[in-house]
Amino acid sequence: MNISKNTSRKDFxxxxxxxxxxxxxxxxxxxxxxxxxxxxxxxxxxxxxxxxRLETGFQYEEGEVTSTKTDLFLIELEKGKIVKIAPNNTxxxxxxxxxxxxxxxxxxxxxxxxxxxxxxxxxxxxxRKGGVKGMIELExxxxxxxxxxxxxxxEKMIQLLHSKGSSFARSHVNIEPTSKLDSLxxxxxxxxxxxxxxxxxxxxxxxxxxxxxxxxxxLKEAATMNIDFIGGVDxxxxxxxxxxxxxxTVQLALDHQKGIDIHLHETGESGLKTVHYLxxxxxxxxxxxxxxxxxxCFVLGxxxxxxxQKTAEKLADAKVGIVSTIPFGNLIMPLPALQKHGxxxxxxxxxxxxxxxxxxxxxxxxxxxxxxxxxxxxxxxLLSRCLKLATANVLPxxxxxxxxxxxxxxxxxxxxxxxxxxxxxxxxxxDVKSLIHKGNIVF
Numbered sequence: 013m014n015i016s017k018n019t020s021r022k023d024f025x026x027x028x029x030x031x032x033x034x035x036x037x038x039x040x041x042x043x044x045x046x047x048x049x050x051x052x053x054x055x056x057x058x059x060x061x062x063x064x065r066l067e068t069g070f071q072y073e074e075g076e077v078t079s080t081k082t083d084l085f086l087i088e089l090e091k092g093k094i095v096k097i098a099p100n101n102t103x104x105x106x107x108x109x110x111x112x113x114x115x116x117x118x119x120x121x122x123x124x125x126x127x128x129x130x131x132x133x134x135x136x137x138x139x140r141k142g143g144v145k146g147m148i149e150l151e152x153x154x155x156x157x158x159x160x161x162x163x164x165x166x167e168k169m170i171q172l173l174h175s176k177g178s179s180f181a182r183s184h185v186n187i188e189p190t191s192k193l194d195s196l197x198x199x200x201x202x203x204x205x206x207x208x209x210x211x212x213x214x215x216x217x218x219x220x221x222x223x224x225x226x227x228x229x230x231l232k233e234a235a236t237m238n239i240d241f242i243g244g245v246d247x248x249x250x251x252x253x254x255x256x257x258x259x260x261t262v263q264l265a266l267d268h269q270k271g272i273d274i275h276l277h278e279t280g281e282s283g284l285k286t287v288h289y290l291x292x293x294x295x296x297x298x299x300x301x302x303x304x305x306x307x308x309c310f311v312l313g314x315x316x317x318x319x320x321q322k323t324a325e326k327l328a329d330a331k332v333g334i335v336s337t338i339p340f341g342n343l344i345m346p347l348p349a350l351q352k353h354g355x356x357x358x359x360x361x362x363x364x365x366x367x368x369x370x371x372x373x374x375x376x377x378x379x380x381x382x383x384x385x386x387x388x389x390x391x392x393x394l395l396s397r398c399l400k401l402a403t404a405n406v407l408p409x410x411x412x413x414x415x416x417x418x419x420x421x422x423x424x425x426x427x428x429x430x431x432x433x434x435x436x437x438x439x440x441x442x443d444v445k446s447l448i449h450k451g452n453i454v455f
Contacts, residue, residue, distance in 0.1 A: 061088075064084060119181065196239070275308055309336070
């Protein structure tokens with residue numbers, strides 16, 4: 013089925029709502045016209061969608077993938093899960109997906125939802141003075157004012173992520189003597205307000221150092237407050253000791269059954285020491301394998317090939333992942349090399365509009381596109397593999413072209429794009445037409 017290039021979002025929602033009106037005659041739902049009102053959608057409802065485009069395999073010529081095969085399907089969602097994938101039925105009383113491509117909903121795996129200028133007046137980044145410690149001093153001035161509206165701004169950021177196809181994020185949240193626990197509490201309020209439409213993991217993040225500004229008592233309390241990871245930042249340059257800071261972080265994570273996600277910007281000897289010390293601590297405590305991450309980890313972009321290979325092998329063996337915003341310029345991260353050795357690689361927007369950066373768009377599909385451009389992933393096959401940067405490593409087709417998503421029982425968190433396949437979606441950063449989070453239509 014051809015996708016109309018002239019279909020507006022308003023028309024798409026209207027036509028879908030009208031189709032849903034027919035569905036209500038058999039499902040018993042009373043408010044068909046409010047199906048796109050996230051305040052009135054229940055995960056107990058059954059949603060049926062027709063004309064859903066799914067990838068079914070690769071087309072080959074002389075052994076090379078030249079295109080991606082797709083077909084139209086009828087999809088049933090119920091209680092937050094995909095419960096049925098059936099051949100298309102154009103006559104079904106169902107939401108008409110109009111041939112848009114259905115992909116796994118996107119996930120932003122590194123963002124700071126708790127501190128932003130987004131939704132307020134424009135402010136460019138101020139000239140930085142004194143490195144990270146200088147930025148800490150600036151934050152100590154800014155945070156009291158930011159906290160006054162941080163709940164509302166976090167919700168606006170979530171709406172932005174929705175519009176870009178993301179229904180989940182791993183958000184770092186400031187835990188330090190200036191904010192104390194207020195930044196966490198405010199963000200938890202925002203997430204509670206949006207719990208039907210958005211999922212999140214929270215990282216208790218000592219932005220001002222664990223010991224540099226004595227965030228220890230606040231981190232200990234935050235660890236009891238429904239967070240998922242214990243964070244950190246540059247243990248040597250901020251706290252003066254790799255061992256002392258990581259020992260504390262690891263023990264706190266073990267005591268409360270949390271993961272670890274540490275910002276590491278250091279590119280010299282201390283950066284590499286931090287990587288290897290953390291790997292050793294994880295190997296000593298296997299419960300942390302698969303739950304430990306280094307965000308940014310710029311030192312990996314400074315290593316010679318031999319040292320990089322050995323480090324990547326150790327990261328993979330310890331199941332320590334890397335979360336990168338895919339920087340470009342003077343530093344190009346060796347992300348393909350890490351993936352080649354089996355290291356889990358995630359991406360995220362980091363900052364959207366704040367005192368650190370103003371270039372965040374909210375789109376992790378744009379990050380996948382940047383990855384493709386930086387690393388020369390321009391063929392149909394390679395572009396299709398780049399999609400995993402947007403979906404936290406979930407792909408519709410495996411490397412041999414076998415369909416592996418969606419399956420009955422998968423979470424009903426999906427995004428609809430105006431694209432013929434995932435390769436086109438990545439290459440063209442295709443428009444998001446609709447987003448469903450655990451069975452709830454949220455965009």
